[in-house]
Amino acid sequence: MVATVSKGRTARGRRASTTVALLAATVTAALAAGCTGQHTPADDGRGRTQPPTSPSPSPDQSAAAGAPVLAVKIDNVPAARPQTGLRSADVVYAEQVEGGLSRLMAVYASQLPKSVGPVRSARESDLELLRQYDDPTLAFSGAQHKLLPLIDKAPLTAEPPDKADGAYYRGADKPSPHNLYLHPARLMPSAPGPEALTNGFRYGAAPAGGTPDTSATVRYPSARFDFTWSEDRHRWLVSMDGTPTVTTDGKRVTPATVVLQYVKVRKSAFHDVLGNNTPYTETVGSGRAKVLRDGKAYDVDWKRANATDGTDFTTGDGAPVNFAKGQVWVVFVKAS
Template identity: 75%
Template sequence: MVSTRRKRRLRRASTTVTLLAVAVTAALTASCTAGHGPADDGRGRPRSPAPQHSAVRPVLAVKIDNAPAARPQTGLDAADIVYAEQVEGGLSRLMAVYATRLPPVVGPVRSARESDLELLRQFHDPTLAFSGAQHKLLPLIDRAPLNPQPPTKATGAYFRGTAKPAPHNLYLRPGRLMRSAPGPRALTTGFRYGPAPAGGRAETTRTIRYPAAGFTFTWSPRLHRYLVAMDGTPTVTTGGKRVAPATVVVQYVKMRRSAFHDFLGNNTPYSETVGSGRASVLRDGRVYDVGWRRATATDGTTFTTRDGKPVDFAEGQVWVVLARAS
C-alpha cells in the first residue's frame, strides 16, 4: 500500500510536469506570433504579410520590344493584359502580363523603365523579365517588391534568335522561370468582367498616337475582337496569327519627365498610373467614356461610368494604352 506521504509527492510531481508543459507551449506560441516582422522573401527584402494575397501566385510580366525591327513579336497573343507605354523619342514599348497560360516563347525582350515599377505594384511579388535597364535604375528595380529576372540572373531562360538583328532578337522561355501559369486569381488589376454596360456609342475604329508611334484597333464582328495594327501595319505573331484583344482601354495619364535618359540624351517619360482621370473603354464595337481611379500603387485600377457604376470588360485579352492626358 502506498503511504500518504508518497501520494503527496506523486501529486506534486504531476503538477510540476503539467505546468512545465503549459509554459513551453506558451513560449513556442509567442515566439511564432509576437514581436517578429514579415518573413524575408529570399532576396534580402521583407515580404508583406498581405493575408489577401496568401494564396495568390505571382504573375509573369515581360517587357517586349515594339520597334518596327522587332516585329512580329512572339507570344503576345497569349498575354492576359498588354500595356502600351510611351518611351524615349516618342516610341512605344509593351509590357505583357501572363497569368492564365504561359506560351513556350515570348519576345523580343527589352529593357525596363521606371514607370514599370509603379505599374507592377498592383500585383503580388510579380516576376519581371527584362533585358536590362539604365545603370542608375537598376538599384530601384532591386529594391522594388518584385522578382527581377534579367538574362544575367536567369541565363538558362533566355536565348538569341537568328531571324532578327540584335538587340531585337532576345527571347524568353517562360517555363524556365515558372513551373506553371499562376491562374486568373493572380490578376489583381481591379478589372471586372461581365456584360457590357448600358449606353456607349458605336465606334468601330480607334487610333492612339504617340509622337513616333501609333496604335489602331478595329472591331471585327466575325471574331468579336479588335484587330490590332501598329504604325499602320497589322499586328501578327511570328506564326501569322492576328493579335485581337476583346477589350481595349485608352487610359489618359499624366506624363512627366523622369530622371533618366537614353544614350542619345532623350528623356524617359514617366507615366503616372496612380491617381485618377478619364479613359475610353472599347468593347463589342462600342466605346464608353469613363473615369479611372487607382488610390495607391498597391491597388488595382477601377473604371466607372459618370454615375459611378463599375464598367465590366469583355472576357479575353485586354490592351491598356497609356496616353497623355490633355
C-alpha cells in the first residue's frame, strides 16, 4: 500500500540537556551524489523511557555520559549497497535528494559499529533535522561550497574527512565515490548511550487501536521503500528499489518501528552539478504520520514546534504514541 494518513496535532516539551564536547577528528570527503563544490580529502575519492536499540553495547562501547549522538550521512543509490553498520543505528532517517533519489542519515547512540558507510554529502535540511539532538556530531563526505558556512555556524560538530585523520578510509568493494567509510571510534571513544537521543521518541506499550497492516510502500520520483511485517522476526523487513535491504554482513535490516512522516518538501537555494534543485525537507511544524509497529498501522499526528524541540507523535486525542523497542526508521514523505 502507498501510505496515507489522517490529520491531527501534537504537543510536548523537550528536555534540555547539557552535553560534553565530543573528542574528535572527523568526517568527510567523497563527492556527494549530485552535489557541487564540495571539499574532499586528498584521496578523492548516529523517548527516553528505555534504550531503543538492541543488542546492548559491548564493554568497549560503554556509554559516555552527557556525550552527543553521532549522525552519519549514508549513500543510498544502488551502487552504494549493501551498506555497512546500518543495523547498529538507533534511528535511520530517509529523505529525498536531487533527481528524486534517496539518502539516509543514521543516528548512533546505544552502540557504535566498527565501520559505517558509504558516507556521502550533507544537505541544508540536515541542519534543521539535527537541531533536536544536543550538540550532535555530523559525519559527512562534503557539501556545496555555499552550504559550508551554514554548516560551520550550526550547533553541531562537523567532521568531514579533511578534519579527521585516520577516521575515514576507502574500501575496495565499490567504485568511488561509493566507497568512503567511517571508523566511528576515531571520532568518539564510546557510544553516548540512549539518553543522548533527545528527539522526543517514546518507547513502550503499543497505543490502543490500530489497523492490522503487514506492508507499506513509499515512492520518491526515482526511489522506493517497502516495509513488510515479519511475524517470525517481529520486525519490519526493509526493501529498497525492489531489493531486500541487507548489510555487508548479509543480514536483513529489520526496524521495530517505521514512521512515515508527511512533511513539506520545497526547493532550496542549492543545486547539483546538473542543475537539479536540492529538495529541502521541513521537519519543524506539524502534520500527519503513520506509525507501523507490531504488524499494525496507526494514523497519528506529529508536531515539532521549534527546531530545538523533539518531535511528538500523538493519537487523535493527544495521547503520546510509543514506539516498539528497537531501531526506528523515519521516512519523510511529501505531504499532498
